Amino acid sequence: MADRVAIVTGAARGIGAAVAQRLAADGLAVALLDLDEQGVRDGADKIVAGGGRAIGLKVDVADEEQVNAAVAKVAEQLGAPTVLINNAGVLRDNLLFKMSASDWDTVMNVHLRGAFLMSKAVQAFQTKEGFGRIVNLSSTSALGNRGQANYAAAKAGLQGFTKTLAIELGKFGVTVNAIAPGFIVTEMTKATAERMKISFEDLVNGSAAAIPVARVGQPEDIAHTASFLVSEGAGFVSGQVIYVAGGPKD
Numbered sequence: 001m002a003d004r005v006a007i008v009t010g011a012a013r014g015i016g017a018a019v020a021q022r023l024a025a026d027g028l029a030v031a032l033l034d035l036d037e038q039g040v041r042d043g044a045d046k047i048v049a050g051g052g053r054a055i056g057l058k059v060d061v062a063d064e065e066q067v068n069a070a071v072a073k074v075a076e077q078l079g080a081p082t083v084l085i086n087n088a089g090v091l092r093d094n095l096l097f098k099m100s101a102s103d104w105d106t107v108m109n110v111h112l113r114g115a116f117l118m119s120k121a122v123q124a125f126q127t128k129e130g131f132g133r134i135v136n137l138s139s140t141s142a143l144g145n146r147g148q149a150n151y152a153a154a155k156a157g158l159q160g161f162t163k164t165l166a167i168e169l170g171k172f173g174v175t176v177n178a179i180a181p182g183f184i185v186t187e188m189t190k191a192t193a194e195r196m197k198i199s200f201e202d203l204v205n206g207s208a209a210a211i212p213v214a215r216v217g218q219p220e221d222i223a224h225t226a227s228f229l230v231s232e233g234a235g236f237v238s239g240q241v242i243y244v245a246g247g248p249k250d
């Protein structure tokens with residue numbers, strides 16, 4: 001993978017940060033994109049300090065102009081991006097009767113519009129190169145989760161998006177897959193504990209008790225799966241949703 005260039009969205013922290021570090025360790029040049037400019041700069045600096053190639057860019061994945069400008073900048077500074085991890089995400093949880101239209105739109109815009117805009121910009125390079133890997137971050141919530149009508153719909157939507165792109169782009173050497181994580185320890189799950197007004201420790205312990213491998217996930221669990229899916233050898237795996245949840249989910 002030494003000559004490949006990857007873009008990871010939502011790479012300032014959590015799962016995206018771990019995926020960026022892992023792909024760099026695998027030998028890819030990595031562009032870290034996020035709303036949090038300091039976070040992606042720090043992540044890129046860490047990769048460069050370790051002898052890798054990386055840049056950090058402030059981008060709102062839901063903004064078409066910013067996405068197109070950022071992808072062009074990545075191509076200019078690192079080379080043609082052929083690996084894309086659509087990871088940026090937000091929560092705006094609430095029961096349906098309390099969910100605002102703006103909370104619905106925000107979740108759709110970041111997850112679905114963001115993945116659409118990023119994939120559209122990057123596929124131009126992938127089809128030209130005759131190689132590509134797209135990995136979309138779905139969730140076990142795609143199967144339904146109380147208080148997450150917006151998020152569950154977006155994450156289920158990403159699965160249909162994944163399968164469709166796999167069909168359209170396969171002949172160009174591009175595979176498209178989704179990872180659907182269960183409970184992963186990040187700021188996102190910490191925020192969930194706060195909203196539920198329980199301690200993070202209680203949420204972790206309660207969740208682990210219901211998971212077959214008897215522990216919650218770490219960002220590195222997802223990074224490991226992403227590393228496999230973007231590898232050269234995974235070229236015959238496409239259109240799949242891999243539940244990385246410590247047990248069967250679908």
Ligand SMILES: NC(=O)c1ccc[n+]([C@@H]2O[C@H](COP(=O)([O-])OP(=O)(O)OC[C@H]3O[C@@H](n4cnc5c(N)ncnc54)[C@H](O)[C@@H]3O)[C@@H](O)[C@H]2O)c1
Binds near residue numbers: 010089189
């Ligand atoms: N943590 C979990 O348990 C879990 C489970 C299933 C799926 N996921 C999914 O994995 C992905 C990463 O989750 P995480 O737990 O690391 O979350 P996180 O909140 O720790 O990190 C998400 C990152 O996305 C960035 N982001 C948000 N909106 C953006 C935008 N418009 N443009 C660019 N960047 C933006 C944030 O700034 C943040 O750095 C998300 O798509 C999430 O839905 C997480």
